[in-house]
Amino acid sequence: MDGPAWQKSSYSGASNECVEVRATNGLIELRECDDPTTVLRTTPTNFAKLLQAIKAGELDHHAGPTP
Numbered sequence: 001m002d003g004p005a006w007q008k009s010s011y012s013g014a015s016n017e018c019v020e021v022r023a024t025n026g027l028i029e030l031r032e033c034d035d036p037t038t039v040l041r042t043t044p045t046n047f048a049k050l051l052q053a054i055k056a057g058e059l060d061h062h063a064g065p066t067p
Contacts, residue, residue, distance in 0.1 A: 006031070021047075 003024040012018030018033040028047040030040045044048070053059055 003029075008033070 004022045006020035009021070011032070016033055020031050020033060021024075022029050023044070026044075027041045028044055030042070030047075031038060040052050049054045
């Protein structure tokens with residue numbers, strides 16, 4: 001899929017387990033580095049709400065145990 005370059009999350013570091021994001025055609029697209037063919041598309045408003053929820057810890061209960 002062509003479009004703007006993907007931006008890797010700064011929290012991913014050098015690992016291949018990362019999330020990438022880009023803005024294209026008025027939408028926000030997200031994908032995992034290890035499965036770049038699966039892309040989640042959402043609106044900027046919904047993406048901002050997701051980021052707010054993550055920062056507030058509202059989704060922490062979905063995270064697996066820390067190794």
